[in-house]
Amino acid sequence: MRVLLAAGTTDTALIEGISAAGASPELMAHTPAADAEILAYGEPTRAPVTPVSPTGCPTPAAVTRAVRETVGFDIAIVDAGLAEPTTAPTVGIGDVAPGADVREDEAVSDAGAIFDRAHGYGTSLPDDDLLIGETIPGGTTTALGVLTALGEPIGVSSSLPENPLEHKRRVVDEGLAASDLEPGACAGAPLEAIRAVGDPVQPTVAGVAAGALESGTGVTLAGGTQMIAVAALLRHAGVDAPLSIATTSFVADERGDDLEAACERLDCELTVTDPGFADHERDHVAMNRYCAGEAKEGVAMGGALSLVPDGQMADVRNQFETVCSRLGIDAEQGGQHDDEECGGD
Structure with missing residues (x-):
């Protein structure tokens, strides 16, 4: 099994109150690079930030890395608009620039060219099965943007304990207006969305x-x-092949029946995996923060957890403690990086 991580940035994340992926714009820009390094090496190597919240919530990359160290899988990291460099080995699909603020008239001016180059790379992969994840601060807001543009009545989650969904909707409305579009105007035209x-x-x-x-x-x-937004884009592009979504129990707990309904609407098989953080035999601040609703998903976390064989999730939890210690997260007192916040959106 290969896990492919698409890592990129968007200026949409800089809108106040949108993303919890960094305490400042300067640090937020490094979050995807840090996530890639944690997935590849187990800790940041060049990125000057370890995405850990003041309350001790680490980036989902720490969970995905713990799964990799426990059960093993190959990785490929694609540069999908990184604003800052990373030492993690990356695949280039041409010059992909960071995304603009969705409130501008164009958020991704070369969306079609990016899709075409990525399509060529996808056809070249030798794997029987592929699991694709992402890391991009602000990504749930842009997800809501394309879902709205496509006319899909689907909401989005958040890495924040309280989802600022109405704020995201206002941002998306401004973005559609800047592009002279109405909700649903891009139905059947996913690249335009x-x-x-x-x-x-x-x-x-x-x-x-x-x-x-x-x-x-x-x-x-x-x-x-x-x-879910990517699945909608594929369906609107006429791709009708079988497709699966794998996510965490934390997302499922927040979105509830909406998540199942969205997968049914888009004809996607849904897998939800609970890492059992609430049942861990030792009290650990990182696991507690996930259970409190921080982070929830990202960096292929839910998909990686779905690869864990029966009976080995306790091993993953133990390895997650090891990864957290490597990242400077004290089990009881939280992170040492007091000015950082969780990875993901």
């Missing part, structure tokens, strides 16, 4: 998925409502 109110990770993931499916590879979109 991305161009107007999306982000560069979306055409990357959609392109890779479409190419892989075309070549006979089984594709699982590893994530929550951001991957």
